[in-house]
Amino acid sequence: MISFLISIAALILGxxxxATFLEKVFGIDRNRTTPAYHLKDGxxxxxxxxxxxxxxxxxxxxGLGPIFGAIAxxxxxxxxxxxxxxxxxxxxAAHDYxxxxxxxxxxxxSISEISGIYLGSWSKHLMRFFTIILLLFVGTVFMMGPAKIIDGMSSxxxxxxxxxxxxxxxxxFSTLLPIDKLISKLYPIFGIAMFVMTIGLILVLxxxxxxxxxxxxxxxxNMTSYPEQTPMFPILFVTIxxxxxxxxxxxxxxxxxxxIKSERNGKFVFSGAMIxxxxxxxxWAAVSMAYFGDVRGLNIAMETHGHNTAWAANEISLNMLGGIGGVLAxxxxxxxxxxxxDTAFRSCxxxxxxxxxxxxxxxxxxxxISIPLFITAFVLTQIEFDILWRYFAWSNQTLAVVVLWTITAYLIREQKLAWVTYVPAVFMTMVSATYILIAPEGFELPNIYAYIGGAFLTLLVILLFQNYVNNKQGNILKAINIWK
Known part of the structure; x- marks a missing residue:
């Protein structure tokens, strides 16, 4: 329990x-007019x-990520x-801010257009394709996931x-209507339910x-039942x-x-939401380990119920919080x-x-734009949910990789401390590259070959980025100097 409490304290301190340090690196302009005002369209x-x-x-x-992903x-x-x-x-926090x-x-x-500005047109076209596919996956997964939960709750x-x-x-309707008509009115209610759920689970623990x-x-x-089939690296870093x-x-x-009304609100909105x-x-990770007795008990329970994270979430909520608390959860x-x-489709x-x-x-x-999107999403609902979720997980982290390299290129051009995103960009490149080589929905290579291939692809990406930066913006080694 001590580690759990220290972890919460660490996130708050973070x-x-x-996050304050990242804000200084970016260099906000409190007097700058934001798009909400000079492009206001209603x-x-x-x-x-x-x-x-x-x-x-x-x-x-x-979404389901910090619940289902944390349980898994x-x-x-x-x-x-x-x-x-x-x-x-x-x-x-760095990625989001x-x-x-x-x-x-x-x-x-949109992030695809921003990537084009800092990484070139090839990145823009790649990101356009990737983000649209990812958002369609998200929208479809988050139609079927809640429907399954509601169906079970309503017997x-x-x-x-x-x-x-x-x-x-x-x-x-949430995709079509102005953002202040539906989304901004419903979200505070849903947000209260989320916070009540989280606080309730902490108190019960x-x-x-x-x-x-x-x-x-x-x-x-690695405490999973079959660690050789689910190596901690990279599976854990894609699962959560x-x-x-x-x-x-x-x-x-x-x-x-x-x-957003002012750049000074960015830290609270973007980094704050991430933390x-x-x-x-x-x-959810803590209650999953605790409710089933220990990590081994969690693994046994998940195997018994076909690794159904929705079942685990329902079980934990109703039994740990009971009655009204369970319903709110x-x-x-x-x-x-x-x-x-809803916002996945809106973003798309x-x-x-x-x-x-x-x-x-x-x-x-x-x-x-919207009608073809929803037709496509409905067609995707015919694909097995677990397959959609697995491809969403990998494409999600791969998108994060491109975004981190985009931000790094921006920081280099502005002569700011690029190491704050360069280091996680390298790490997440290795995660995504290794995952697609090792995962069942990827190439399913033996672990050792997947690690070698992941390291090679990561090195290749670093060299390509180095070459791009040298040609366009100067030497990256100078830009990531922590003492700059």
């Missing part, structure tokens, strides 16, 4: 210390209260705590596909007879994505970059993915609008 560019923007950003990026990640043991804390502070603030500085542009009163249709209808494994050398090994670092976040930040999500992931579990799914609409330079003031222009 916000006040490291649809997407609308000044909103900072607390609402934070709530929307938090719920946008949370907890099967590895207390090592999950370390990744959540270190990943959230040194990778996620800079991607959000770059969008603010570039008139609310199958309605057909599963009826729930999918209801959620799809909500997504359609502290007051109940639960044992949370400590972070100590003897516990920092939204609770540490997630490329999906960079697709959501432009929504809030179009609503808050890290706390949620940490809590389940509302939070349902709300989290829905509030990511905005990216396509940026690509084709379509003004979004008229509903007809929004319909031109």
């Amino acid at each position: 916000y006040f210390l490291y 649809v997407d560019f609308i000044p909103l209260p900072t607390w609402k923007i934070f709530m929307i950003q938090f719920l946008n990026i949370a 990640g907890a099967m590895f043991g207390p090592s999950a705590f370390l990744w959540i804390v270190l990943g959230s502070i040194f990778a996620g 800079f991607s959000g603030m770059l969008s603010v500085r570039h008139n609310g542009l 199958h009163i309605l057909n599963f596909w009826i729930w999918v249709f209801i959620i799809l209808c909500y997504y359609f 502290l007051t109940g007879e639960y044992h949370v494994p400590e972070i100590k050398w003897g516990n920092l090994h 994505a939204c609770g540490a670092i997630s490329g999906f976040h960079a697709t959501q930040s432009p929504l809030m970059a179009r609503c 808050t999500e890290g706390v949620v992931a940490l809590v 389940l509302i939070g579990i349902v709300a989290a993915p829905i509030t990511s799914g 609409r905005l990216i396509l609008a940026d690509i084709f330079k379509l003004d979004q003031k008229k509903v007809s222009k929004r319909l031109y």
Whole structure:
């Protein structure tokens, strides 16, 4: 339990210390007019209260990741705590803050267009394809996931596909309507449910007879039932994505970059939402280990129920919180993915609008983009959920890689401390490259060959980036000098 409490304290300190440091590295301009004002259109560019923007950003990026991902990640043991804390502070907070603030500085542009500015046209085209595919995966996964949970909660009163249709209808309207008409009014309610759930679980852990494994050398090994089939590196670092670092976040930040009133609010909105999500992931990882007795008990329970994280989340919520608390927790579990799914489609609409330079003031222009998106998403619902989730997990972290290299290129050009994103960019490149080589949905190579191949691909990316920077912006070795 001590390790769990120290981990929460570390995340909070990470916000006040490291996030403040990142803000200084970026160099905010308190007097600069934000896109919410000089591009105000009454649809997407609308000044909103900072607390609402934070709530929307938090719920946008949370989804099922810090719950389902944390439960699955907890099967590895207390090592999950370390990744959540270190990943959230040194990778996620930097990724989210800079991607959000770059969008603010570039008139609310989507991350694909920003990548094109700093990494060249090839990156822009790659990112356009990648982000659209990722967002379609997210929207589809977060239609089916909540539908499954609601179907189970309601004892199958309605057909599963009826729930999918209801959620799809909500997504359609939330994608089309101005952001202050539906999203900004519903999200505070959903946010309260999420916070009640998290605080309730913390209190139960502290007051109940639960044992949370400590972070100590003897516990920092792979505790899954079949470690040779699920090597900690890279599987853990892809499994726990939204609770540490997630490329999906960079697709959501432009929504809030179009609503933020001042650059000084960026730290609270972007880094703050990431750190808050890290706390949620940490809590779910801890309760997963504690509720089932220990890490071994969690692994056995998950194997018995076909690795169904939705079942585990329901079981934990109803039995640890009981009654009203359990219902509120389940509302939070349902709300989290829905509030990511709706903005996934909205982000997709905005990216396509940026690509084709379509003004979004008229509903007809929004319909031109939205209708094909929802038709495609419905077709994707016919694919098995687990397959969609696995491809989402890898594409999510690969997107984070490109975003980190984009930010690094920006920092180099501005002669700022590029090491704050260069180091996590290298690490996450190795994670994504190794994962696609080792995973069943990838090339499924033997572990040793996957590690060698991952190292080779990472070195290749570093050299290509070095060459690009040398040709375009100067020597990267000077830019990442910590003493600069």
